[in-house]
Amino acid sequence: MEAIVIRRGETSPTVAERPRPDPGPGEVLVRTLRVGVDGTDREVIEGSHGGFPEGEDELVLGHEAVGVVESAEGTVFEEGDVVVPTVRRPPAEGPNEYFERGEPDMAPPDECVERGIDGAHGFMAEYFTSPAEYLVPVPDELAEWGFLVEPVSISEKAIEHASASRSAFDWNAETGLVLGNGSLGLLTLAMLESAGYDRTYCLGRRDRPDPTIDIIEELDGTYIDSRQTPVSEIPEAHEPMDFVYEATGYARHAFETIDALAPNGVGALLGVPEPWEFEIDGGRLHKEFVMNNKALVGSVNSNVSHFESAVETLADLPEWLFDDLVTGVHGLDDYEAAFADGDETTIKTAVQFSQI
Ligand code: NAP
Ligand code: BGC
Ligand code: ZN
Numbered sequence: 001m002e003a004i005v006i007r008r009g010e011t012s013p014t015v016a017e018r019p020r021p022d023p024g025p026g027e028v029l030v031r032t033l034r035v036g037v038d039g040t041d042r043e044v045i046e047g048s049h050g051g052f053p054e055g056e057d058e059l060v061l062g063h064e065a066v067g068v069v070e071s072a073e074g075t076v077f078e079e080g081d082v083v084v085p086t087v088r089r090p091p092a093e094g095p096n097e098y099f100e101r102g103e104p105d106m107a108p109p110d111e112c113v114e115r116g117i118d119g120a121h122g123f124m125a126e127y128f129t130s131p132a133e134y135l136v137p138v139p140d141e142l143a144e145w146g147f148l149v150e151p152v153s154i155s156e157k158a159i160e161h162a163s164a165s166r167s168a169f170d171w172n173a174e175t176g177l178v179l180g181n182g183s184l185g186l187l188t189l190a191m192l193e194s195a196g197y198d199r200t201y202c203l204g205r206r207d208r209p210d211p212t213i214d215i216i217e218e219l220d221g222t223y224i225d226s227r228q229t230p231v232s233e234i235p236e237a238h239e240p241m242d243f244v245y246e247a248t249g250y251a252r253h254a255f256e257t258i259d260a261l262a263p264n265g266v267g268a269l270l271g272v273p274e275p276w277e278f279e280i281d282g283g284r285l286h287k288e289f290v291m292n293n294k295a296l297v298g299s300v301n302s303n304v305s306h307f308e309s310a311v312e313t314l315a316d317l318p319e320w321l322f323d324d325l326v327t328g329v330h331g332l333d334d335y336e337a338a339f340a341d342g343d344e345t346t347i348k349t350a351v352q353f354s355q356i
Pocket of ligand 3: 064151
């Protein structure tokens with residue numbers, strides 16, 4: 001079967017011939033429909049994040065997948081079911097307390113592997129296998145957009161953890177700010193809108209006309225250009241934010257979020273930046289944080305419960321959003337286009353492996 005891989009020492013993906021996997025006990029064979037591409041895939045390809053499976057020199061890419069059960073192998077699934085796989089699997093030495101609790105998303109990086117990202121092959125292949133416990137069913141009518149379940153699940157988790165940090169008092173979030181107009185940021189903006197935030201904002205660094213700004217405004221959000229309004233000045237330029245969701249991977253934003261927050265607000269940090277030293281006024285930020293009961297939560301990955309919530313969330317998002325957000329679905333004969341970077345008309349892409 002054909003798979004899209006990144007090889008050690010190379011900076012762009014290749015199509016490779018690999019054996020079709022055989023499902024082991026408790027595993028399901030899945031025929032891949034589509035696999036999405038996000039900022040993390042670009043980090044894996046350039047070598048700044050993730051790594052190869054132990055002892056191997058190539059990694060099958062892809063962690064945002066949707067497929068159809070080809071062989072259910074006596075599990076709870078039936079042939080023809082549409083499913084989405086979760087990303088984390090136990091490390092070589094076997095399951096640990098996080099997996100045993102059904103919370104692999106809470107495992108530190110050295111206590112898990114991530115399919116298509118770090119230490120385990122991903123889903124960009126004509127077929128993949130997975131233990132049934134890591135597959136989440138998706139209604140047939142969502143199959144086309146099922147590869148968006150994984151990124152939406154990332155925000156389900158981040159929002160759940162941020163809200164939990166505010167659960168000890170009467171917190172009613174009215175204003176929400178998303179930092180970053182990539183695919184994760186735009187999906188999250190849509191989620192905040194559909195969750196009933198009164199006013200939402202999304203930060204980018206683009207000139208108009210730009211398709212991401214069009215989506216922000218279509219969603220009823222306000223576009224903020226970081227070149228004109230730094231994050232820390234957003235409360236004066238617009239208003240203080242009850243919730244901030246950082247999805248730029250721009251490390252200064254983690255600290256500027258503290259200033260963007262309203263008293264009692266919470267920020268969720270999602271970006272995965274490279275080491276970068278810069279100056280901040282730590283004393284002022286520390287005091288601001290304490291005296292205004294602010295919170296910041298870091299959040300990575302997601303578990304089955306977040307995938308299940310994401311399926312419901314996705315079903316409620318408007319169809320036009322998917323049409324505008326997903327700017328390219330490319331076959332294996334044209335897979336390079338799915339990874340092309342730097343073109344501002346491209347927002348979210350996917351590779352199509354088969355049809356339902
Ligand atoms: P992406 O497509 O690279 O999006 C990042 C966006 O942020 C881009 O649109 C970029 O604008 C914008 N941006 C970067 N720096 C900015 C600045 N200084 N001011 C304004 N806008 C800025 O990535 P993504 O797939 O949406 O993911 C977003 C981040 O979340 C990445 O760092 C990714 O690694 C991380 N992530 C984390 C998790 C997790 O589990 N924690 C899951 C998925 C993704 P331009 O396009 O104009 O450059
Ligand atoms: C993936 C997560 C993963 C994270 C860190 C994200 O792009 O969606 O599943 O945990 O990267 O590697
Ligand atoms: Zn991702």
